[in-house]
Amino acid sequence: MLAAMPPTPTTPPEPGEAPIRDRGDACPGALRLHAAADGLLARLRLPAGRLTSRQVSVLADAAERMGDGCLSVTSRGNAELRGLRDGCGAGLAALLADAGLLPSPTHERVRNIVASPAAGLDGLGHADVQLWARALDAALCAEPRAAALSGRFLFALDDGRGDVAGLGGDVTLIAAPDGAMLLTAGTETFRLPAAPPAPGRAGAAPAGETGTAAGTGAVPAVSAALVCALAFLDTAEAAGNGAWRPRELPAGQRPDWAGALARAGIGAEPVPSFSPPPAPLPPAPGPLGDRALHVLAPLGRLTAGRLRALAEGADEVRLTPWRGVVVVGPSADRLPALAAHGLVTDPADPRTGVTACTGTPGCAKSLADVRADAARAPGGPLPVHYSGCERRCGHPHGARIEVTALDPDTYLLDGVPVPRTALAEAVAAARTKPMES
The missing domain is CATH 3.90.480.10 (Sulfite Reductase Hemoprotein;Domain 2)
Structure with a gap:
């Protein structure tokens, strides 16, 4: 944000x-x-x-x-x-x-759906999850209870290339090569069977085809995602702590994801050893x-x-x-x-991978004009995010350099205070270091 x-x-x-x-x-x-x-x-x-x-x-x-x-x-x-x-x-x-x-005044803040942006365009991936996203949006808006979701609850739909599966979704769907899906809800993962193709269609829409939700796996994907979101709401209401996301539920009070899917008639096989992929580096600009x-x-x-x-x-x-x-x-x-x-x-543009929060004067809580300093950031392979305070609003997922203002003339970089006058040189060195996600 x-x-x-x-x-x-x-x-x-x-x-x-x-x-x-x-x-x-x-x-x-x-x-x-x-x-x-x-x-x-x-x-x-x-x-x-x-x-x-x-x-x-x-x-x-x-x-x-x-x-x-x-x-x-x-x-x-x-x-x-x-x-x-x-x-x-x-x-x-x-x-x-x-x-x-x-489309829905009552649901407008809960329509948080990220999907592989290149799905259906470059020949990669296993399903056009852009179509899944449209179907999920319609289903969310049509379900009255979904309006109770937090504006921070996130659905992530990955076409199998691994670009959005690591973005911290509360409910994540990943398309598999055989037409099946992996569903992660909270910390649990399930394998959902492949959906039969719609009559007259051989499977997912070809790259670039607009198509409809039918035959793309959208129907089981949407049903499973919505079931899990509603199961979270049931558990959050029972927990009574006002949790916005599954990670905020008290220990021992976790949704019965498997039971909710079974009651909805959705076959789901637990995948106990699955680990979500780490968030990748941002894709490079250029033709797609x-x-x-x-x-x-x-x-x-x-x-x-x-x-x-x-x-x-x-x-x-x-x-x-x-x-x-x-x-x-x-x-x-x-x-x-x-x-x-x-x-x-x-x-090769040095602005690639450089992000920043609003900073001053737009944000009253910011301690520095971080956009002005970020605009002077040197290039490098690792992303770098400039924050005006310790909340680090809008920071990207995955490997990155964090630059946080301590006051208008001092930033914290890798735990070390750096004067603003020396910041560009310090960031240049940090962006070329190996870094774990």
């Missing part, structure tokens, strides 16, 4: 104990705006990061007319509008609803197959001009958990035009 939210009051747990959430989740949404130092903030849930070209244009207009002129991409592939003026809530909601970006491109948004920010450039000639765009954008439709000859708008299109 890029936004610096005030912590929801929580009773501090004893070592090894689960937290007690004294109030509901205050995570912002499209209808629940957050008052930040730079104005109001809206967070838009975009399942699988997917936007049509028209929706991209609508968000560009909204950013210019109502906000600071930019769209921020979050570490879950969602989007934020910042610097929104007072009194804009009703107008923003109407604009989003008209563009199809607000023969009809898509992957570019990065510098520090996760897309100006209105950049948004319009991305929408031009695109069938759709997909925001990614790495503050990037997959543009479906254009070929590689479009890269120079996108680079001219300031987007990162070259893996």
